[in-house]
Amino acid sequence: MDTTPVTEISSLEQLRALVGEPMARAAAKDRPALEDVHRRWLAAAPMCFLATAAADGTCDVSPKGDPAGDLALVLDERTLAIAERPGNRRVDGYQNVLSNPHVGLIFVIPGRDDTLRVNGRARLVSDAPWFDDMVVKGHRPLLALVVDVEQVFFHCAKAFLRSRLWDPSTWQPEAMESRARIAAEVERSDQSLAELEEYYGPSYAERLYRG
Helix, strand or coil, X not given: CCCCCCCCCCCHHHHHHHHCCCCHHHHCCCECCCCHHHHHHHHHCCEEEEEEECCCCCEEEEEEECCCCCCEEXXXXXXXXXECCCCCCCCHHHHHHHHCCEEEEEEECCCCCXXXXXXXXXXXXXXXXXXXXXXXXXXXXXXXXXXXXXXXXXXXXXXXXXXXXXXXXXXXXXXXXCHHHHHHHHCCCCCCHHHHHHHCCHXXXXXXXXX
16 A cells, blocks of 8 residues: 555645635535426436435435336425335435435436436425326336425536547446456356346346336
């Protein structure tokens, strides 16, 4: 391990001295409730990332995805809901919400370099009349995350532009071995590679909404 001393930032004053103050329009761009433009973005976004932290500070970020128009259900200007779909049942983020309701979300539209950020307090709901509005491919969720919006704003495109995320010429899916090979290495050594390749094959997508 390199033992060269590092310079750490340990106070807000040091941080601001290094990076400076935000421009006035950046500091004032957040809103306390969903406006029409935010609703339109939520209706167009098929993917979001949910950030949570437990009471002890340990963190989790979880992707959530559904067809555009089905990902986030806007209940009113200060409330939205996201359905839980069949998965691995770890529910790391939901466990965090039970001890610390503060959450942050980033909603992504493929091909767009800007994003929408929503911060607020979340709760878990096991049923409500509007669950019928969250049915996708016959799947009615058993659980939904309800977010009471406290802050919403658009995030600039710089990170996506720097990463060239949507530029197909930069895509290198072969940079890592297949999901089946990764599973064989770190998760499911009791199964053969052939079994894993079958599991993660075409039928994997067919099971997305099966409990």
